[in-house]
Amino acid sequence: MTHNIQLNSEGKLKHFLTIEGLDKALLTGILDTAASFVNPSDGQIKKVPLLRGKTIVNLFFENSTRTRTTFELAAKRLSADVLNMNIATSATSKGESLLDTIRNLEAMFVDMFVVRHAMSGAAHFIAQQTAPHISVINAGDGQHAHPTQAMLDMFTIRQHKADFSKLRVAIIGDILHSRVARSEIHALNTLGAAEVRVIAPKTLLPAKVETLGVTVSHNLTEGLQDIDVIMMLRLQKERMTSALLPGESEYFKCFGLTEEKLKIAKPDAIVMHPGPINRGVEIDSKVADGKQSVILQQVSNGIAVRMAIMAMAMQHNGASA
Amino acid sequence: MLEIPALLNNLETELKRTIAERRLVNPLMIGIRTGGVWIAEVMHQRLAMTEPLGLLDISFYRDDFSQIGMHPNVKPSHLPTNMEGRDIILIDDVFYTGRTIRAALNEIFDYGRPRQVIFAALIERDGKQIPITPDCVGTRITLDAGQRIKLTGPAPLSIVIETCGK
Numbered sequence: 001m002t003h004n005i006q007l008n009s010e011g012k013l014k015h016f017l018t019i020e021g022l023d024k025a026l027l028t029g030i031l032d033t034a035a036s037f038v039n040p041s042d043g044q045i046k047k048v049p050l051l052r053g054k055t056i057v058n059l060f061f062e063n064s065t066r067t068r069t070t071f072e073l074a075a076k077r078l079s080a081d082v083l084n085m086n087i088a089t090s091a092t093s094k095g096e097s098l099l100d101t102i103r104n105l106e107a108m109f110v111d112m113f114v115v116r117h118a119m120s121g122a123a124h125f126i127a128q129q130t131a132p133h134i135s136v137i138n139a140g141d142g143q144h145a146h147p148t149q150a151m152l153d154m155f156t157i158r159q160h161k162a163d164f165s166k167l168r169v170a171i172i173g174d175i176l177h178s179r180v181a182r183s184e185i186h187a188l189n190t191l192g193a194a195e196v197r198v199i200a201p202k203t204l205l206p207a208k209v210e211t212l213g214v215t216v217s218h219n220l221t222e223g224l225q226d227i228d229v230i231m232m233l234r235l236q237k238e239r240m241t242s243a244l245l246p247g248e249s250e251y252f253k254c255f256g257l258t259e260e261k262l263k264i265a266k267p268d269a270i271v272m273h274p275g276p277i278n279r280g281v282e283i284d285s286k287v288a289d290g291k292q293s294v295i296l297q298q299v300s301n302g303i304a305v306r307m308a309i310m311a312m313a314m315q316h317n318g319a320s321a
Numbered sequence: 322m323l324e325i326p327a328l329l330n331n332l333e334t335e336l337k338r339t340i341a342e343r344r345l346v347n348p349l350m351i352g353i354r355t356g357g358v359w360i361a362e363v364m365h366q367r368l369a370m371t372e373p374l375g376l377l378d379i380s381f382y383r384d385d386f387s388q389i390g391m392h393p394n395v396k397p398s399h400l401p402t403n404m405e406g407r408d409i410i411l412i413d414d415v416f417y418t419g420r421t422i423r424a425a426l427n428e429i430f431d432y433g434r435p436r437q438v439i440f441a442a443l444i445e446r447d448g449k450q451i452p453i454t455p456d457c458v459g460t461r462i463t464l465d466a467g468q469r470i471k472l473t474g475p476a477p478l479s480i481v482i483e484t485c486g487k
Contacts (some may be wrong), residue, residue: 012390029393036378036395046431048381315390 005127013312015127017138018145019186027190031155033308034301037077045304050311051080054111058084059126060139061117066275066299067139067149071114074306083110099129106131112314113137120144120179135313137306143179149274150183152305154191156298157229160270164188168195168226170265171214173233173255173282176204176244180274181233182212189213199223201255203244220255224264232257232273235282248281258284262292270294323480328443328459332360333367335457336410339439340368343456345408351375353425354396356414356472360443364412375400377411382424398428405433414472416442419453444480446470 004021008014013026037045056075060068068084075082085105105113112135115123120142127136140146161167169188175181175198188196189212196214198205209216217223224230235251245251257271271283271293279285288295340348350370352361358376365374380395401407411425422440429435441457446464464470469483 033391033395036380036397038397040397040399049427050381050386312391315386 005124012315013309015123015136015138016147016309016313017123017127017136019147019150019183019190020145022190024190024192027151027154027187030151030305030308030312031158033312034151034155034304037304037307043300045077045307047077047079049079051075051078051111051314054078054080054314055109056080056082056112056114056310057105057110058082058114058139059087059105059116060085061087061115061122062140064116064140066302067116070299070302071137071139071148071306074303074310075114077303078307078311080111080310098126102126102130106134110134112310114139116140118142135310137309137313140179143177143182145183146179146274147183147187148302148306148309149180150187151309152298152302153184153231153272153274154187155301155305156272156294157270159297159301160294161228164191164193167193167228168197169193169229169231170197170199170223170227171231171233172199172220172223172257174204174236175200175209175233176206177236178233181231184231185212185214197223197227199255201245201251220257220261221264224261227265228269230257230262230265230269230271232271232277232283234274234276235278237278252281256280256282256284257287259286259290262287262290268292272298275299323444323460323462325478325480329360329363329367332441332443332457332459333364335459336364336368336441339441339457340410343408343437343439345410345437345439347372348408348410349375349401349404350410350412351377351400351425351429353411353413353421354378356474357412359472359474359478360414361412362475364410364441377425377428379421379424379428382428384420384424400429400432403433404429404435407433407435409435409438411438411440413440413442414444415470416440416445416455416458417448418450420451422453423451443472444470 006015006017058068058071072082113126114137115126116139122141123136123138138145138147171181171184185196197217198209198214199217199220202218271287273295277283277288349372350361350365352358352374361374376399378396378398380392439456442455443459445455445458445461467485469485471481473479473481
């Protein structure tokens, strides 16, 4: 693929579907723009008139609270009009095809789709099919990618750790089913992290995971050594189609992050989790609520980072479209 | 003809006169990034103002987003959270079309309703497009349509006139 569908002819962001194919300068530009939305004195995000008159549709084919809500808040802080489409109760459940739904929304002069779908590649498909002036943002597609989550995590890391090139980052848990993990690995490697280490039982790792540019450990106690950033993943019970694990309590014993295990990492390590957290399954409550946890900061940062991505994807309108 | 020290002296004199005429009380000075901040820093010192200088980045308020997109290197504005009832001195380096000031006023009013705002520019050039005029200027000049004037700085401050169009 020589032409990157995510970029316009000037190399500016048009769609945001995956971290793959985006360079360090662009990712850094997203982080810098996000930072500029945050008032440095009180951390608040002020409403700005950047996308006034634009219409953004949250097209969620899969349930989500955090992601949809922060996308909605981000769009509103940019002064856009937002429509939330709950697909389960809409026309697709009456038999309308996805493309017909898209065509109808286009006819309502929509400027951007924010898409979450259980099928990998859904956002990419919509980006290919939709009218040329419309931008598509991937809010999670199947097991493929969740690029805005990865960017808000990069933003959160940068708030605590100045230099990516010195960082050793551990991603722990269900890598196999995790679109978040894939996007995090691409983002960390693009931004030049010293090491990305995945820690998981063999059954929860994709085949040839090393080719993504990671080191692998199957033991949490060994794997946490020298780690600066700990990214926990949710044990995705609803995606477990076969018995990959002996049981939840067994999993917690081996791969659950407890205060004791946390001590193995560097003393100033931060603990992250994309949510929703399963307390007592992948993370102990004392760690989730502890002082090294930045889990709620990740949620707050979702607003500024999604504002940056939406504003940057929208600037292709008029410029060259 | 455009000597920075003389222009700064003119602007200082005009500002002092306008502050007295308009009876500004405990004014808050705000510079517009980037060149306006440099001028505001000088005026802030010369007028011996005590409250820290406010910094305004109007990139998110520009009216040309749909034509030219996002500006690179946007920085957050640093303004007091409440500007309700305040007297404000807004400062920019070059006044041209007036659109920057329109954007700046919109942003300021998002922080509250000031009691009054005065606007000072080091240089006013011809070509305004909306009904806004500076209250104080260091000088007024006329340029050819293809010419562009800009301030470089912060130290030393100097004025560059470029002829555009290839």
